[in-house]
Amino acid sequence: MLMLEHVAKSFDSLRAVKDVSLTVPQGAIIGLIGPNGSGKSTLMNVIAGSLQPDAGRILFDGHDITDESARDIYQRGLARSFQDPSLFFRMSVLDNMLLPVKQQRGEQPARAPWHRLWRRDEDAHAAVAAANLADTQLRGHYAQPASDLSGGQMKLLELARSMMGDPKLLLLDEPTAGVAPALAYTIFDRIEALRQAGLTFLIVEHRLEILFNYVDSVYVMHLGEVIAHGTPADIQQNAQVREVYFGE
Amino acid sequence: MLNIDLVATLIALLTFFGISAMIALSLNLEYGLAGVPNFGQALFVSVGAYTAGVTYTRLMPLLAGRDVIDPCGASLGQALGLRSEIIRTVPAVGFTNFAVTLVIAALIGGVVGYLASYPALRLKEEWYLALVLLVGSEIVRIIVRSYDPIICAHNGLSGLAQPFAFLGNSRLSSMAFAGLVLTAAGLVYLYTQRLARSPYGRLLKAVRENDMVAASLGKSVPRARAQVMFIGSAIAAIAGVFFVTNLGFASANDYAVAFTLDIWVMIVLGGLGNMRGAVLGALIVTVLDRVTQVMAIQLDMMGSQFEFNYVRFIVFGVILLLMLRYRPQGLLPEPLETTRAHAHLAEAGD
Numbered sequence: 001m002l003m004l005e006h007v008a009k010s011f012d013s014l015r016a017v018k019d020v021s022l023t024v025p026q027g028a029i030i031g032l033i034g035p036n037g038s039g040k041s042t043l044m045n046v047i048a049g050s051l052q053p054d055a056g057r058i059l060f061d062g063h064d065i066t067d068e069s070a071r072d073i074y075q076r077g078l079a080r081s082f083q084d085p086s087l088f089f090r091m092s093v094l095d096n097m098l099l100p101v102k103q104q105r106g107e108q109p110a111r112a113p114w115h116r117l118w119r120r121d122e123d124a125h126a127a128v129a130a131a132n133l134a135d136t137q138l139r140g141h142y143a144q145p146a147s148d149l150s151g152g153q154m155k156l157l158e159l160a161r162s163m164m165g166d167p168k169l170l171l172l173d174e175p176t177a178g179v180a181p182a183l184a185y186t187i188f189d190r191i192e193a194l195r196q197a198g199l200t201f202l203i204v205e206h207r208l209e210i211l212f213n214y215v216d217s218v219y220v221m222h223l224g225e226v227i228a229h230g231t232p233a234d235i236q237q238n239a240q241v242r243e244v245y246f247g248e
Numbered sequence: 249m250l251n252i253d254l255v256a257t258l259i260a261l262l263t264f265f266g267i268s269a270m271i272a273l274s275l276n277l278e279y280g281l282a283g284v285p286n287f288g289q290a291l292f293v294s295v296g297a298y299t300a301g302v303t304y305t306r307l308m309p310l311l312a313g314r315d316v317i318d319p320c321g322a323s324l325g326q327a328l329g330l331r332s333e334i335i336r337t338v339p340a341v342g343f344t345n346f347a348v349t350l351v352i353a354a355l356i357g358g359v360v361g362y363l364a365s366y367p368a369l370r371l372k373e374e375w376y377l378a379l380v381l382l383v384g385s386e387i388v389r390i391i392v393r394s395y396d397p398i399i400c401a402h403n404g405l406s407g408l409a410q411p412f413a414f415l416g417n418s419r420l421s422s423m424a425f426a427g428l429v430l431t432a433a434g435l436v437y438l439y440t441q442r443l444a445r446s447p448y449g450r451l452l453k454a455v456r457e458n459d460m461v462a463a464s465l466g467k468s469v470p471r472a473r474a475q476v477m478f479i480g481s482a483i484a485a486i487a488g489v490f491f492v493t494n495l496g497f498a499s500a501n502d503y504a505v506a507f508t509l510d511i512w513v514m515i516v517l518g519g520l521g522n523m524r525g526a527v528l529g530a531l532i533v534t535v536l537d538r539v540t541q542v543m544a545i546q547l548d549m550m551g552s553q554f555e556f557n558y559v560r561f562i563v564f565g566v567i568l569l570l571m572l573r574y575r576p577q578g579l580l581p582e583p584l585e586t587t588r589a590h591a592h593l594a595e596a597g598d
Contacts, residue, residue, distance in 0.1 A: 048464060074466035086464075088457040091450070092584050094593065098447070099454050100465040106447030106587070109475050113442035119588070122447065126589035130596070143590055165466060 001026040007056030016042040018224040034221035049073040077168035085154035089147035097129035100165040152183035169200040266429035269530040270487035272514040278480040280520035283456030288381030292481040294503035296488020299353035301399035308345040320400035331407040339414040346411040353485040361481025365474040393500040404499035450586040519578030
């Protein structure tokens with residue numbers, strides 16, 4: 001589904017990502033871990049098209065997306081979430097949900113003033129949004145501003161919102177950061193349910209005790225490089241990983 | 249003793265209100281909804297005035313089957329007489345010329361706005377764009393003031409009468425024109441309100457809130473900004489045609505920075521992102537503007553040495569500061585919900 005070949009990205013003299021190759025198979029949940037500053041978020045930005053790589057190739061769903069814009073990559077079905085909740089805080093929860101829907105007729109200024117041209121589509125999208133919100137226990141909050149939600153609810157809303165663009169693969173950057181443990185498991189249960197429905201995930205996460213219960217395999221990054229790849233059990237036994245990541 | 253023609257004052261006030269409302273609505277669409285800080289609004293309004301300057305002097309004589317006369321040189325008086333004669337005696341030509349002026353002004357204004365959005369793709373800070381538009385507006389004004397063919401440079405151009413001037417009775421023609429202006433303002437309100445309450449309005453709000461996230465969700469931020477600048481600038485240029493034909497006189501000095509700041513006061517006072525707020529802000533500022541002007545004239549006639557006319561600038565400055573400090577959302581805050589999808593969900597049961 002997603003394949004990175006020798007991807008590199010530097011900022012002036014800082015080589016944030018050096019020669020990274022990894023594979024995310026269809027229908028898998030793959031973890032990407034590493035200490036702070038190891039290059040995980042930069043790599044996510046490169047995959048999503050927010051940053052252009054200096055070298056290497058990125059293939060998604062059979063297409064070379066290396067030089068494509070974030071917008072084009074999203075249109076291909078690769079959606080992402082950010083480390084900090086990246087909601088539109090002054091907009092309602094429902095508006096946050098409806099924005100990512102692709103090919104909205106009412107988003108064209110020539111059609112927008114004529115409600116009859118898009119009203120039915122809008123109501124249908126709202127029904128889908130309501131179902132996704134119900135799956136994340138946010139249905140009752142649809143009319144509130146996104147800023148009124150708790151940190152955990154914001155993360156859930158981001159996850160629910162990313163479903164509205166019919167993605168094939170989700171890049172999640174720390175989906176449980178700042179979230180209470182019980183809600184963190186709820187978020188990962190939702191991720192697992194979505195995987196069962198056919199979605200693929202690449203997840204950056206620091207809470208390994210939760211992540212390791214859900215992933216198929218894990219890539220470990222350190223100083224911009226992948227230093228290990230394997231199942232959670234393999235990773236926990238890997239001496240190099242224990243040294244750089246767990247400080248042992 | 250006050251000596252005011254109340255009816256004439258009311259007609260003038262309604263006319264200015266309608267024109268101001270159109271301009272405020274266009275800026276509220278651009279900045280209030282989409283977050284594009286257009287500090288060059290006077291430029292886009294002036295496009296309408298300059299377009300009228302050209303059509304009234306070149307197109308209108310042709311429409312009437314007359315020869316075009318140079319409006320600026322030695323033939324200035326002759327050209328002015330020709331314009332007045334056509335508008336007074338051939339109303340069909342006056343109206344056709346006015347309608348064509350509106351269409352051309354909207355197109356030119358829209359294209360200039362679209363092009364002005366281009367720096368937005370290059371400038372990282374949105375307020376740099378504000379400065380670019382502010383400076384660009386002044387540059388165009390200074391060029392027009394020193395370039396004869398558009399509105400006779402610093403002399404300005406008179407005789408750009410509104411199309412009802414043929415009625416002869418000035419009060420009747422003013423009333424008819426006020427009706428036309430208010431109708432146009434009503435249509436602009438309906439149009440902008442419908443845009444704001446649509447998925448397109450939602451897209452503009454998202455671009456305003458966080459353009460990077462909007463792009464990561466597959467939205468074309470540059471296109472959204474360019475579109476809203478096209479629409480807003482077209483509306484401003486249309487308002488500019490009404491503005492200049494209401495005055496009957498085009499002068500580049502009317503479109504200085506202070507003009508833009510008046511419009512900003514209207515939308516900050518009324519409510520950023522709320523179209524009703526823009527109309528309310530336009531009403532309050534227009535009334536204050538007229539009241540201070542009438543007061544200034546009255547005081548002058550009574551022999552006062554106090555220059556009351558400038559009091560409005562102080563009042564507007566104080567309003568702006570107080571609003572930004574104590575009620576930044578304006579008198580009528582932006583509604584949280586965009587489309588009726590919210591009501592649809594509420595009806596579906598919650």
